[in-house]
Amino acid sequence: MQTEWFILLSVILFTMGVLGVLFRRNAILVFMSVELMLNATNLALVAFAHQWGSEAGHLFVFFIITVAAAEVAVGLALIVAIFRTKHSINIDDLRQMEG
C-alpha cells in the first residue's frame, strides 16, 4: 500500500475543510470543517506511522482526537452562549467591533 495515496487523500480532505471554513457561515458548520481538517491530519499521521512502523504517529492521533473533544466542548458552549444573546450563529453577524 502506498503512503502517497493516503497523503493525497489527506491533502484533499484538508483542503475541503479549509474551504468549509471559508464557505460556511453557520458557526457550527465552520467548526465542523475544522474537525474535517483535523481528521485529514489524522489520516496523514496514521499513514506515515504505517510507513515508518513507529507508534508516535498513532499517539499523536490519539492526542488530536482527545484535544478535539475538549475543543468541541468549549466551542459549542461558546456558540450556545452567543446564540442566547444574539439569536444568531451566523459568523458574518459577528461585527460588534469594527475597523
Next chain:
Amino acid sequence: METVLFGFGATIALVGAIIMLSSKNAVHSALGLVLTMGALAFLFLLLNAPFLAMIQITVYAGAIMVLFIFVIMLLGADKLDLRERFPVVPVLGTALASAMFFAIATPLLTNNIDLIEPPPANPQVRFVHAATDIGNNVAVTLDGALRSQPLAEGLNLREVSNFMTVAPGDYTVSITPEGGATLTSPISLTAGSVQTIVAYGTGDAPSITVVPEDLSTVQEARSSRVIVFNAFDPDISISMVNFGSEFDENDTATYANNIPYGTASETTTLIEGDYALAFVRGEGSSSVNPGIDNVLAREEAYELERDQSKLIVLFAERQVDGSIRASVDPLGVMTRPSFGGPRAIGIELFTTYMLPFQLLAVLLLAAMVGAIVLTRHAVTPVKQRVNVRRRVARPLTNVIASQTGHQVVDDAPQLPAETDQREPSGD
C-alpha cells in the same frame, strides 16, 4: 485488493466531505461528516491501526458528532446558512485553497515520498556481569571516538545493566572491578543493532563477548524468544532441554543443542507458559532423564511471559568451598508489542507520553470548567427593569404626539421626557 479497498474508503470519505460542504441542512452536513469519519476509520484498519479505528468510531463519530447534532437541534440552527452576502470570500477562498492544495500536493506527488525510509536506529547496548571471580561492584564504561560514557556502575555479579542508546561506531568496553585491574575489549556497534555485552568465565581475566539480540515484535501470538548463552566451562558445550511434565512424557523437546563455550544459541520462539528446563552436557536429547549426572542445572517451573526476548545465561557460580557450579540466569527484556494495537499504544502512553497524557487530563478539566462558565447564567443577575406605572393619564392624542413629535391637541398633558423609569436599585 488493497487498492480496491483504499478506493472504496477514499470514495466514501470524499462523498461525505462533499455532503458536509454543500448541504443546506446542517444536520445533513453533520451526517456527511460522520460518513467521512467512518470511512477514515476503515482506512485506519487498512493501515494497521485497529485501535485508532475504534477510537475514531467511538469518540469522533460517536461522542463528538452526537454533541454537534445535539447542539444543532437544540438551537434550531439546522437551516441557518443564509444567502452569501460576500461572494468575494468563496471566490478568493477557492483560489487560495486550490493554490494551497497544489502547492502541497504537486511536489509531494512528484517526489516519491514512499522512498523515505527510517534512518536506522542508534544501537542499543547493555552489559551482563557473569564473570565469576572479579567480584561485585563493577564499573563499566564505553569509550567512543567522541566521548566515553558510563554503561553501568556498581554492578554486582549476576546483574544486568539497562539498555543504553549510543551513536554507532567503534567502542572500547572497559570493565573495572572494585580494586582490580581494568579489562578492555573493542566492540563495534552498527546502526540498528541491539547488543548485550557479556563478561564471563573464571579467574582474574574473564572473557568478554557480544551477543546480538532481537527486540522487534514477536510475530507469533503469545510467544517469546529465547536464546541460551554458555558461560559455564571452557571444556563443556551444553544443551537446553524441556523435560516435560511428569504427566506427559511426550511434552519434551530440545531447544538448544550443543552450544560451545562462549557462544549463544539460535533463537527459539516459545509459547508462553510454564516450562521445566534442564541444561545438560553435550548433545541434548529429548528423552533425557532429569535425574541423571549430565544435568548441570535445572529450572523446574520456568514461567515464560509473552512478548519477551529472553537471554538465558548458564554461568559458573563459585561455591563457598571454592568449587564451581552451574547456575541459570534468565535475563528478560520486553520486545515491541504488535504494531498499532491497544497494548502498544497503552505502553507508550504510560511511559514516554506520560506528560502529554496528564496534560490532556488537565486540558479536559479546563474545557469542562470553560463550558460551564460560558453556559451558566451570569452570577450577578442583570438588574430587573421594572417600568413604573405612569402616573399621568395617557390619552391617545398624547401617545400620538409623543411618537410623531407633533402636537395633536393643544394643552394636552405631556409625557415626562423620560419614558422609561427604573426603580431605585435598593429593591
Next chain:
Amino acid sequence: MHMDTYPQLVTLVILFPAIGAFINLFVGARLTEKGVSAIATIAASLAFVVSFLLYLYLVNSNYQGAVVNPPLLDGWIQIGDSVVIPWQQRVDTLSVTMMLVVTGIGSLIHMYAAGYMHGDPKYHRFFAYLNMFLAFMLILVTGNNFLMMFVGWEGVGLCSFLLIGFWFDKAKGVGWRNSNAARKAFIVNRVGDFGLLMAIFLIFWTFGTLDYYRPGEVANPELAEGSKYAPVGSPAYLLYQEEHKSETEAPAEGEATPGEHSEAAATTEGATAAEATTTTEGESHAEGAAATEGEAHAEGEAAAEGEEEGHGEPAVVYVNNDHIATEQLGVFGQTERLLHEGEHIVDFGPFSLPFETVLVLITLFMLLGAAGKSAQIPLFVWLPDAMAGPTPVSALIHAATMVTAGVYMMVRANVWYHEAELTSVVVTLVGAGTAIMAGFVAIGQWDIKRVLAYSTVSQLGFMVAAVGVGAYSAAVFHLLTHAFFKALLFLGSGSVIHGVEHGHHLAHGKHGHGHDDHDPHPVHGENAHGHDAHADDHAHDDDFDPQDMRNMGGLWRRMPVTYLTYLIGTLALAGIFPLSGFWSKDEILADSWLIGLEEGALHGYIAFGVLFAAAFLTAFYMWRQIELVFHGKPRTEAARKAPESVWLMTVPLALLAIGSILAGFMQLPRPFFFLDQIFGTYHFVYWMQQSVIHSHAPAFQLGIALLATASALVAIFLARRIYGGEKSLVGEENRDPLESPIWSLANARLYWDEFYNRAFERPFNAMAGFLANTIDQRFWHGYFHNTVIRDGFNAIGEILSKPVDLGVIDGTVNGIGRVTRWLSSKVRLIQAGDVRVYALSLLLGVVVVILVLLLPLLNTGG
C-alpha cells in the same frame, strides 16, 4: 584623598544632578521655592566642583585621560561574549572641558532661573527637569562608548521636549503652540536619532565594540613625539624640538609668527622654570585669583617633584599602544591601526565594503545625527520654535549645551572625520551653509529670542564647519566661548522680556493681578502657518508681545546692568577684539583659510568665504538688536516703565559677561600683554591635543584678524546708520527700514517650514492615513457603516490636526475621507465579512509561507 583617585569622582558628577532631580520630582511639591531652587542649584554647583577637581587631576597627571568603572555597574550590557558594552566613564581633556561648560554655565542658569521662574505653579518640576537634563548631558559627555552617548543623547532630547512644552497649559490657544514646538523638536530629532543609531550599528559591526578607548590605552600615542603646542620649555616641547630639530626648523619659522618665534627664542630659562610657569597657569585657573607667591612656589615644587620621575628619561612618560591586540583597542585605536596596516575590507554578509568607505558611511550617519541635535541644515527647523520654552531653558539647553552635543560627537570622532575626506567636505558645506543661512534669516526677525535662536543656529554652523575643515580644537574653543556669550545674551534677553513685561503691567495698572512674574506669553504670536502675525498683535494691548523688539527701544536707561552685559555679549559674538568671540572665530577663519592655502582644498576657501560673510551678518543683526532694544526712544509705554531685574538675575549676567571677556585668552596665538604669562600661548590646543588626536592650531593670521574685525566694525557702523537715531523704524506699523523682497524672505525664514509641510508632513500623513484607513480598515476589516467612517475620520482628523496643524491636515483628511468613502461605496458590494476574511488572510499567509519556502527548490530544479 590622593589625586590619583580623583577620576573616580566622575560618578558623582552625574549622581549629584540626578539626586537633585529625584528630590525635586518627588518631594519638590512640598518644599518652598527657595528650597527647590537651592537643592537644584547646589546639585549643579556640586557637579561643577567635581568637574573642577577632575580638571585638577588632569593638570596633575600631565593631561592624561582615564577610564573609570563606576561601582555597581560592571558589565552594563553583556550578552555572551559577543556583545559587551560596559558602563564606563571617560575623564579626559575633551570630556572635562564639556563638563566644565555644562556644569559651570548650568549652575549660573540655575541661579538665574530661581529668580526668573518665581511664582510658577510648576516651579519644582522645572528644576527637576533642569537637573535631569544636566544628568543626561553629563552622561552624554562622560560616557566612554557610543551607547552611553546615545543614552545621554536621547535623555537630553527628552528633557528638551519636556521643557519646550513646559508651558503647554497656558491659556487657550497659546499653550498648544508650546506643545507643537515640543513635538516638532521631538520628531525632527527622531530623524537625527535614526542617523546616530545607524552609525552606532555600523560601528559595532565594524569594530565589535563601542568603546572610544579601552582602559590602559593611550589616546594619542603621537604625543610621545612631543608637541609643538606644549608650553615652551616644557618636557613635551623639548621632546618635540629634539625629534624635529632638522626637519622642522624651517617650517616652524614659516608657521610661527615673528612674535612667537622671538618669544620661543627669548625663553632661555631651564625646564624647571617652565614647569613653574605651567603650575602657575594651573593655579590661576584653579583659584581665579592670584595665589600668594609662596604658595605658588610650594605647589610648583611639588608638581615638579611629581614630574621628576618622567623627567629623568627623555622627558615624557607617554607610551604607545603596541602591546595591545587590535581587537582589544577601542574604536579609534583600531581605526588608527587598521589604517596604518593598509587596506581592509569590512564584510557585511551579502556584500562588503572597503574600510575607508565604511568610515565615510559612519561619519555621514553621525552627521545626520549631529544635524538633528545641533540644528544644521536640513534639520534645524525645530530650534527657533524651541524658544517657546522658558528663557533659562533656551539659554542652557538650546544655546549653550545640548545643541553642541552634535559638535562634541563629531570632535570626539575626529579620527574618523580626519580620514573621511568626502564627509569633511559635506560637513563643511552643511556647517557653512547653515551659518550664512541662519545669519541671513536673523536679520528679518522681530522676536528678540528668535534673533538669538537663529544666531545660535548660525554659530553652530561655524562649529560644524570648523569640524569640516579639520579644526577640531577650534570647534571646541568656539563652543566654549559661544556658551558664555550666548548664554549671556539669552539671559539678558530674558531680563529684557521680564522688564518689558513688568513695564507693561505697570503701564496698564495690571500690577495687582497675581504674582505672574514670568512671561505669560512665552511664544510670540506666530500662528501655525508660519505667517508673521506681529503687525496685528502689536496693535492690541491684550495681545501685547513682550518679546517683540518693536515694543522696545531706549531700554539702556531703565536697565543699565542688563544693557552693559548685553553689550559685552554682543561685541563678543560680533568678534570684536579682544573679547572671546574674536579669538575663537578668528581661529576658525584662519584654519579654513590655511587649509585652502596649504592643502589646496577647495572647501577651505568656500568655508572661509561663506563664514566671513556670516560673520559680517552676525555683527549686523546683533547691532540691529542693540539699536532696536536698548537705543533710541522707547516705542511703547511698557518700554518706558521697564524696571531692572532682581540681583538673582543680574549676578549671573555679570559673571557670564566676565567669562565672555576672558574666555578667549585660553588660546592666545601670540604673546599678548602679560596674559600669555598667565594663560600660555596655544594652551587650549595643547590641552585638547591629549584627547583630540588631530587637533592643530593655525598660526595667527594678522591679515585675517584685521579684515574680520574691520568687517565687523563696518557691519556695526551700517546697523547703527540704518537703525540708529530717534526714529529707527518706519511708519506707524514700525516697519523695518530695509523692507524689501529680500528682507521679506529673511522675515519669512526662507519658507523652510512651509517647505517641510509640503514635502514631508502632508505626504506622510496622507500615507499613514491611507494605509491605516483604506488598506487596513476598509480592505481587511470589512465594510461598515458610512457614519462610522465619517465619525472615525473626524476623530482621527481632530487628533492629528490639533497638535500638528489645523489647516494642512484638514484638507488631507477631507481628501482621504472622500477617497475612502468612494472606495468603500464601490468595495462595499463585494467586500467580505469579518471572521471569514480573517480566515482568508490566514490562508493567504499559508500560501505565501509555503511558496516562499518552496521557491529555492524550484530554482535548483528539485
Next chain:
Amino acid sequence: MIPVPSLSEFNLQYTLPALSLTVWACILLLVDLWIPKERKETTAWLAAGGVVFAFIANAFTFNTDGEAMLGMFRADQFTAFSNLVILATTFIGILMSVDYLKRTGIERGEYYSLLLFATVGTMWMVAANDLITVFVALELLSIPLYVLAAFRAPDLKSEESGLKYFILGAFASAFFVYGAALVYGATGTTNIPAILQAVSATLFSGEAANAGAAQLLLLLGSGLMLVGLGFKVAAAPFHMWTPDVYEGAPTPVTAIMSVGAKVGGFAAMLRIFGTGFATLAPAATASSTDWQTIMWLIAALTMILGNLIAISQTNIKRMLAYSSIAHGGYIMMAVAATGTVSVGTGLPNSAAQAALFYLLAYMFTNLGAFAVAMAVEKNDGSGTQMEDFVGLGKSRPMLALMMAIFMLSLTGIPGTAGFIGKILIFQSSLEAGLIPLAIIGVLTSIISGFYYLRVVVNMYLRDGEGDKAEGATPYLNWAVYASFAGTMLLGILPFLATDLTQRVSLVASLFP
C-alpha cells in the same frame, strides 16, 4: 509485563514549577467551591500564592540543564527564564484583575483557575521537547483563553471576541498539527532533538535517495507549523484577530493574553525552529536555513503593518493591540536571526537571549500600559478612547507619569527597558547578517514614536478636564508600580536580566 519506569526516571524535580502550579490549579478549582460569592478575592490570593510558590521553585531550578518526563520536558535556562516572564505576567495579571472583576460585575472563582490553567499551559509549552507536548500545551494555553475572552458574557462584544478567537484559533491549530504530521512523515519522530538529528542525517548524509522528498515534507511541515505559531504570536498576516479580540475581551485578560500567548508562541517557535530545524538548510555548508527568509519577511511585514496601522487608532486597546503586533515583529526579528546557521558558535544563542530579554521588557511595559488603560476604563467598558487620556497629567500626575514612561519604553527611549531590548534585538539581527531587517526595525521603531507620543501629548499637552481614573484601585496601582519598577530597572541595570540568560542555548548542548 510492562516495564514501568521508576519515579526517579521522571526527574520530577526539574518540572517542579510547572507541576506544582498545575496541581494547585486543579485544587483551587475545588477550594473555590467553598469560598463564598462575596469573598472571591480569597481565590485571587490563593492563585497568587500558587504563582509565588512556582516562582520560588523556578528560582531553585533556574540553572538546571537536563531532561525530565522521559524526554518530553527540557529543563534549562531557556525554560526557567520564560517561566519567570510567564509567572510575573500572571502575578501582575491577578493584581490587575481583582478589582476590575469586582467593579465590572464578572467576579467568579473560575476566572482564576482558568488563568492558572492558561499559565501552566504556557509553562509546559516553553519546556516542551516534543511536538505532541507542544500541541497539547498549546491547546491548554488556548482553550482557557478562549473562555476568558468571552468571560464578560452575556456582553456581546466579549462573546464575539471569544468566538472569533476560538474559530480562528482552531483553524490555525489545524494548520499546526498538519505541519507536525508532515514533519513526522519526514523524520519519523516528534521529539525535537531527534528531529534535529534526523534532519541533519537525512539531508546531509549523502544518501540522496529520499532526501528530496524528505526535505519537501520538512519544508511544508515547518511552514504550516509556522502558520500555527504565527497565529498565536499575532504575526502578520496572521494578526487579523488581534484587535477585535483585544478590544472585546475583559482588559486584564487582554493584558495577559498580549504577553502570555506571545511568550508561549515564541518559546515554542524558538525551540522548534531554533533547535529542531536548526540544520534545515539547502546544503550542509549553507550559511542560513531554509526558513530564515520567510521569518524575515514575516518580521518585516509585522513591524511595518503593526506600527503603521497603530497610528490611526483611536481606541487605546486597539492601539495597544497593534502595538503588540508590532512588538511581536521585533521578537520575530530575533527568531529570524537564529536562522543563520553556525551551530556551536553561539550565534543562535545570543539571538535567543535577545528575544528572551525583549519578552521580559515587553512584559513589564505592556502590562503597565494596560494597567493604566484599565484605570481609565469605566465600569461599563467605555473610557477606552484616546480622548479619555486628555488631561490625565493634571488629574492623576503619578499615573500619567508612569504611562508616559511605559509609552517611552515601548518607543524605545534610552533609560527604559524597551531601549535595551531593541538594542539587543537589532544587534543580534546585525550579527546574523540581516542588515535590511535591522534598518526596517529602526525605521519602524521611529515611526512608533508618533502614536505612543500621542498618548503622552494627550495626557500632558492638551487642555482638558482630566479623567479621575476611578479604576486606579490599590491593587491595580501595585500592578502599575511593579511594571514601572521592572521597566526602569531593566532600562538602567539590564545586566540583572541578561545575566540570567547567559547560559541559554538552543542547539549547543545537543552537539557535544
